[in-house]
Amino acid sequence: MDALENILTRKSVREFTNRPIKEEDVKTILHAAMSGPSCVNARDWSFLVTKKNDILQKMAEANGKPAQPLKKAQLGILVLGDLERAFKPAPDYWIIDGSIAAQNMILAAHALGIGSVWLGTYPQMERVNNLQKLFNLPETVIPHSIIAFGYPDEDSYALAKGKGFYEEDRVHIDRW
Numbered sequence: 001m002d003a004l005e006n007i008l009t010r011k012s013v014r015e016f017t018n019r020p021i022k023e024e025d026v027k028t029i030l031h032a033a034m035s036g037p038s039c040v041n042a043r044d045w046s047f048l049v050t051k052k053n054d055i056l057q058k059m060a061e062a063n064g065k066p067a068q069p070l071k072k073a074q075l076g077i078l079v080l081g082d083l084e085r086a087f088k089p090a091p092d093y094w095i096i097d098g099s100i101a102a103q104n105m106i107l108a109a110h111a112l113g114i115g116s117v118w119l120g121t122y123p124q125m126e127r128v129n130n131l132q133k134l135f136n137l138p139e140t141v142i143p144h145s146i147i148a149f150g151y152p153d154e155d156s157y158a159l160a161k162g163k164g165f166y167e168e169d170r171v172h173i174d175r176w
């Protein structure tokens with residue numbers, strides 16, 4: 001799959017099979033996360049990775065009802081912002097850096113045939129606080145998002161509608 005096909009065919013996957021994800025694929029996904037741009041190359045993220053079902057269940061509970069897909073996932077990666085590493089004059093760039101890492105993981109997984117869905121955490125502070133407590137995180141380490149991964153359940157994958165359609169009216173050439 002080339003890069004353009006990868007971007008244009010990605011869609012969120014919320015139903016997964018029991019097929020486990022190989023460790024080398026987890027490594028590739030994390031490598032992709034760490035290959036995106038970050039403000040002043042701060043690399044102000046880290047990743048809490050789990051394949052353990054009991055931990056996936058707890059993460060799902062901590063991240064509210066829309067995080068239910070995590071309960072059937074084979075892998076969950078919590079993207080964390082690291083404020084100690086963030087660009088001091090404008091530390092909020094950590095949010096953008098975390099988003100890029102998250103999307104890179106989703107695209108890398110798609111290239112490997114692994115489905116995923118982004119589960120929003122930050123800036124929903126109840127979810128942020130729940131996850132901070134669950135994993136006993138330092139104050140300067142902020143939960144950003146959770147990505148749930150697994151091989152797509154074929155039936156629900158076929159039904160899922162890709163939403164990456166082109167909308168002409170979103171594009172403004174030369175002036176608003």
Ligand SMILES: Cc1cc2nc3c(=O)[nH]c(=O)nc-3n(C[C@H](O)[C@H](O)[C@H](O)COP(=O)(O)O)c2cc1C
Binds near residue numbers: 013067120162163
């Ligand atoms: C910031 C963000 C938060 C999201 N949170 C959730 C979520 O909590 N649960 C969920 O099932 N999907 C979540 N999604 C996935 C979106 O619902 C999905 O990307 C959107 O409906 C478009 O569908 P597609 O990804 O298949 O193109 C989130 C996506 C983003 C970017």
